[in-house]
Amino acid sequence: MIEIRPDDVLLVVDVQYDFLPGGSLAVAGGDEIVPLINKLATRFRNVVLTQDWHPADHISFASQHPGKAPFESVALDYGPQVLWPDHCVWDSHGAEISRDLRIPHAQLVIRKGFNRAIDSYSGFQEADRETLTGLAGYLNERDVGRLFVTGLATDFCVAWTALDGAAGGFDVTVIEDATRPIDADGSLEQAWADMEEAGVERVMSREILG
Ligand code: VGL
Numbered sequence: 243m244i245e246i247r248p249d250d251v252l253l254v255v256d257v258q259y260d261f262l263p264g265g266s267l268a269v270a271g272g273d274e275i276v277p278l279i280n281k282l283a284t285r286f287r288n289v290v291l292t293q294d295w296h297p298a299d300h301i302s303f304a305s306q307h308p309g310k311a312p313f314e315s316v317a318l319d320y321g322p323q324v325l326w327p328d329h330c331v332w333d334s335h336g337a338e339i340s341r342d343l344r345i346p347h348a349q350l351v352i353r354k355g356f357n358r359a360i361d362s363y364s365g366f367q368e369a370d371r372e373t374l375t376g377l378a379g380y381l382n383e384r385d386v387g388r389l390f391v392t393g394l395a396t397d398f399c400v401a402w403t404a405l406d407g408a409a410g411g412f413d414v415t416v417i418e419d420a421t422r423p424i425d426a427d428g429s430l431e432q433a434w435a436d437m438e439e440a441g442v443e444r445v446m447s448r449e450i451l452g
């Protein structure tokens with residue numbers, strides 16, 4: 243069993259309608275994790291949410307690259323970029339955090355991906371590996387303990403957030419069954435390998451909930 247301490251933080255990544263069944267970039271079984279995250283959240287004094295938040299002409303959208311289809315890749319200034327269906331366009335229904343997520347004590351919502359020319363899977367920094375979101379500053383200023391990461395999708399925004407957290411010196415654990423993957427082209431296996439390599443812990447929710 244893992245004893246949750248008062249200074250630990252639950253990070254809830256991108257539980258938004260576009261990533262849930264019926265959404266434009268729906269993650270299979272994404273809705274199944276919502277009740278579990280609600281339950282986990284009752285154990286944490288500190289909860290932080292992230293919200294994917296793109297302008298309608300965002301560079302990660304296949305629709306902005308003539309001749310390209312979703313899930314193809316392009317080379318951008320900052321490296322390879324997977325192209326996605328239009329999703330989480332700011333102020334659209336799909337960008338809203340699910341109303342089924344019941345975490346009234348959540349303290350902060352970090353929006354990311356709002357610069358047209360840079361994607362941001364990670365809650366900590368954009369894909370140029372330079373532009374910070376301020377999340378590390380917030381957490382450090384609050385002098386928090388361990389980070390426990392949940393949400394969507396395991397192999398993209400959850401993994402990148404966990405990896406950047408670990409790189410930033412945080413003690414990071416992913417609660418595997420409180421996430422669901424997109425799993426495009428071996429991305430899930432790669433993500434777990436990268437996280438293991440970075441020292442990110444991988445647990446199941448029962449180790450916290452009993
Ligand atoms: C995500 C792809 C594009 C995610 C966000 O939340 O994992 N994936 N934008």
Ligand code: ZN
Nearest residue numbers: 294302330355
């Ligand atoms: Zn996105």
